[in-house]
Amino acid sequence: MRSSPRTLAALAAGLGLLIGCVAWFVPYLTRERDDVTSVPVPAPFFAEERVALAPGSEACLSDVAFDTDSEIVELTALAGRRPLPRLAVAGEAPGYRATAVIEGGYVPPSALHAAIDPPERSVIGTLCIANRGRRRVALLGTTDPRTVVARSTTQIDGEEVVPDISVRFLAASGGSVIDRAGQMVDRAAAFKPGLFGAPALLWLVLLLVAFGVPAAAVYSMLSSFRESD
Amino acid sequence: MALLAVATVQVLAWALVMPPFQGPDEMAHFAYVQHLAETGEAPEQTGGGGANVSSEQAEAIRWENLHALVGVIGMRPGWTEAEERRWREVEATLSDEASANGDGPNAVGQNPPLYYALETIPYHVAPGGSFFNRFYMTRLGSAAIYVAAVAFMWLIASELFRPLWARTLATAIVALQPKLAMLGAAINADILLVLAWTAFIYAGLRIVRRGPSVRRLVGAGVATAASVLTHGRGLAILGALLVLLVIAYLRWRPAPREALRGATLSLGIAGIGLAVVALFTSGVSGGGTVYGGEIGRIGEKAFDVRELLSYVWQFYLPKLDFMQPTIGVQNYGFREVYIQSFYGDFASLEVEYPRFVTDLLEVATVLLLFALYTVTVTRLDAVKRHWPTIAFLLLTGLSLLVLLHVTAYNSMLTNPADPLFTGRYLLPLVSILAIGVTVVVTALPPRLAAIATGGLVATGVVLSLSGLGIAFVRFYA
Numbered sequence: 001m002r003s004s005p006r007t008l009a010a011l012a013a014g015l016g017l018l019i020g021c022v023a024w025f026v027p028y029l030t031r032e033r034d035d036v037t038s039v040p041v042p043a044p045f046f047a048e049e050r051v052a053l054a055p056g057s058e059a060c061l062s063d064v065a066f067d068t069d070s071e072i073v074e075l076t077a078l079a080g081r082r083p084l085p086r087l088a089v090a091g092e093a094p095g096y097r098a099t100a101v102i103e104g105g106y107v108p109p110s111a112l113h114a115a116i117d118p119p120e121r122s123v124i125g126t127l128c129i130a131n132r133g134r135r136r137v138a139l140l141g142t143t144d145p146r147t148v149v150a151r152s153t154t155q156i157d158g159e160e161v162v163p164d165i166s167v168r169f170l171a172a173s174g175g176s177v178i179d180r181a182g183q184m185v186d187r188a189a190a191f192k193p194g195l196f197g198a199p200a201l202l203w204l205v206l207l208l209v210a211f212g213v214p215a216a217a218v219y220s221m222l223s224s225f226r227e228s229d
Numbered sequence: 230m231a232l233l234a235v236a237t238v239q240v241l242a243w244a245l246v247m248p249p250f251q252g253p254d255e256m257a258h259f260a261y262v263q264h265l266a267e268t269g270e271a272p273e274q275t276g277g278g279g280a281n282v283s284s285e286q287a288e289a290i291r292w293e294n295l296h297a298l299v300g301v302i303g304m305r306p307g308w309t310e311a312e313e314r315r316w317r318e319v320e321a322t323l324s325d326e327a328s329a330n331g332d333g334p335n336a337v338g339q340n341p342p343l344y345y346a347l348e349t350i351p352y353h354v355a356p357g358g359s360f361f362n363r364f365y366m367t368r369l370g371s372a373a374i375y376v377a378a379v380a381f382m383w384l385i386a387s388e389l390f391r392p393l394w395a396r397t398l399a400t401a402i403v404a405l406q407p408k409l410a411m412l413g414a415a416i417n418a419d420i421l422l423v424l425a426w427t428a429f430i431y432a433g434l435r436i437v438r439r440g441p442s443v444r445r446l447v448g449a450g451v452a453t454a455a456s457v458l459t460h461g462r463g464l465a466i467l468g469a470l471l472v473l474l475v476i477a478y479l480r481w482r483p484a485p486r487e488a489l490r491g492a493t494l495s496l497g498i499a500g501i502g503l504a505v506v507a508l509f510t511s512g513v514s515g516g517g518t519v520y521g522g523e524i525g526r527i528g529e530k531a532f533d534v535r536e537l538l539s540y541v542w543q544f545y546l547p548k549l550d551f552m553q554p555t556i557g558v559q560n561y562g563f564r565e566v567y568i569q570s571f572y573g574d575f576a577s578l579e580v581e582y583p584r585f586v587t588d589l590l591e592v593a594t595v596l597l598l599f600a601l602y603t604v605t606v607t608r609l610d611a612v613k614r615h616w617p618t619i620a621f622l623l624l625t626g627l628s629l630l631v632l633l634h635v636t637a638y639n640s641m642l643t644n645p646a647d648p649l650f651t652g653r654y655l656l657p658l659v660s661i662l663a664i665g666v667t668v669v670v671t672a673l674p675p676r677l678a679a680i681a682t683g684g685l686v687a688t689g690v691v692l693s694l695s696g697l698g699i700a701f702v703r704f705y706a
Binding site for chain 1: 235239242245289292294296307309310312315319343356357359393394396397401529678684690694698700701702704705706
């Protein structure tokens with residue numbers, strides 16, 4: 001028996017969607033990713049800038065958001081001839097203080113990670129990085145117009161400097177998009193007032209996109225074949 | 230109806246998932262809407278008091294950390310409760326003046342006011358008065374324009390194709406075009422350009438296929454006026470309107486007086502649009518030139534026709550031995566514009582499909598061109614029979630492409646680093662793409678056509694979902 005055009009169209013659409021899901025969506029959605037909880041200043045878009053921190057000096061970033069899962073501070077040390085000095089990292093905000101140490105000796109360039117205790121509720125405060133060693137350290141910073149416009153600004157020993165230090169916060173453990181879907185929806189709901197910011201609305205829309213759009217598109221196509229038969 | 234629902238859900242999802250001001254040039258477009266809504270005046274393109282956005286918009290951008298987010302993949306928006314709390318505190322202290330002081334300079338201040346005037350409606354009806362309520366309502370205004378464009382595509386498909394499945398396929402291609410859905414969710418005048426061109430193509434098809442009537446001619450004239458009142462790129466529609474009137478005359482051979490009346494009607498309405506643009510232009514900064522000098526910027530460096538032709542050749546095809554390297558960015562052409570940024574490159578161009586997707590889309594597009602050629606040579610009788618329709622569609626598309634290339638060339642004479650041509654500029658022609666694909670599919674044997682239809686709908690769904698998904702992960706993971 002020969003299949004009708006409608007059946008063939010359904011098979012082709014089903015196969016296409018299956019290939020899309022298996023070959024693309026599932027690997028993409030189940031891949032482990034870092035959980036970036038906040039980015040006070042991103043890495044530069046065009047050219048990297050060095051922010052030199054002399055022994056005993058302290059750099060502070062203002063208006064930094066510390067989230068309840070901001071457990072790791074990530075900085076980047078730029079290439080130098082000798083191992084890194086010891087750095088002290090401190091987060092401070094009303095009702096919150098956390099400190100950590102990045103032991104020296106790494107060979108830069110490298111990402112530097114300092115584990116801090118996150119606040120119980122999110123706060124806005126200051127992040128300071130102090131050079132506790134005997135050598136200078138050069139941290140990655142930015143002056144390019146695309147990235148220097150972040151809210152945080154950098155001061156060294158109380159003086160505002162032009163390159164802002166690039167820094168971001170991570171959660172201690174990452175996870176896949178599927179694992180963290182609820183958290184991502186909550187993040188997407190932030191700053192949206194009223195109905196726009198209701199996580200239930202976002203969930204509804206995302207589920208409609210994920211299942212309703214394929215269903216409605218395929219349904220409309222199959223209905224059109226039925227009426228043409 | 231199902232496809233309109235598909236379009237509505239997609240655009241709503243994009244509007245909610247894409248953080249504020251992350252659509253193409255969305256900061257400037259919203260600033261224009263806000264200033265017009267609050268003061269009744271457009272912001273200055275080059276003048277103004279130095280505030281390219283209002284104090285209110287600037288504070289919202291600051292506390293949601295949105296400025297450095299634009300186009301920077303490693304950045305994330307603010308989403309902590311502390312930032313949101315701080316923003317609410319700041320917002321409560323802002324005066325009414327803080328919404329109205331973004332008088333320029335504004336990078337899109339040269340645009341005519343139609344789109345922005347329409348957007349003041351959702352801006353004003355936003356409940357509660359909070360900044361982000363007004364922002365998201367304005368985005369929904371764009372979304373409504375996008376859904377209307379999809380509806381016009383259905384009308385075009387109904388005009389051209391008899392089988393219901395072919396109409397559905399043509400409309401699905403537009404409804405599932407991922408970049409178009411994203412653009413519909415952003416505050417950007419380009420989406421009104423898409424609607425104006427899609428409506429114009431519908432009116433034009435009715436005229437060349439059924440004959441000119443007052444209603445159809447008014448429709449074509451109104452769509453033309455809307456296009457020139459929306460953006461400088463919309464001027465290209467004037468060429469398309471002239472082509473339409475000539476084709477309609479050749480096809481229907483009306484009496485001279487009737488032809489003159491019809492042409493006067495369409496051109497008159499278009500002329501009113503142009504007059505409004507001229508009136509608007511005389512009142513804005515930008516040297517008093519049309520569209521702030523964005524279109525027809527000739528004379529700053531010598532306009533060289535040979536260089537222009539060489540640029541256009543190298544945009545589409547490999548450089549020939551005797552040619553100089555093209556003006557502007559090297560290796561920027563068909564693939565980057567017609568494929569990469571036409572289907573993808575979401576938000577501020579930084580949200581990209583993986584390379585293999587662009588490769589596959591490029592192969593599919595080249596195959597489509599070969600298939601169209603094959604259909605043409607194997608069905609020459611049908612081509613001759615339908616010459617008015619085919620000529621109208623081809624020349625309408627060509628009128629936009631010519632303007633885009635000439636404008637890009639002009640721009641590169643002064644700033645070679647900016648090719649001033651990206652995929653979304655082609656979206657006003659998305660209905661012609663859908664028609665082309667559907668013509669090829671309907672030319673296939675029925676069973677093969679059914680398989681192709683199913684495959685194309687599935688491809689559209691996969692592209693749409695993945696584009697939105699990649700954006701969701703880029704901003705919130």
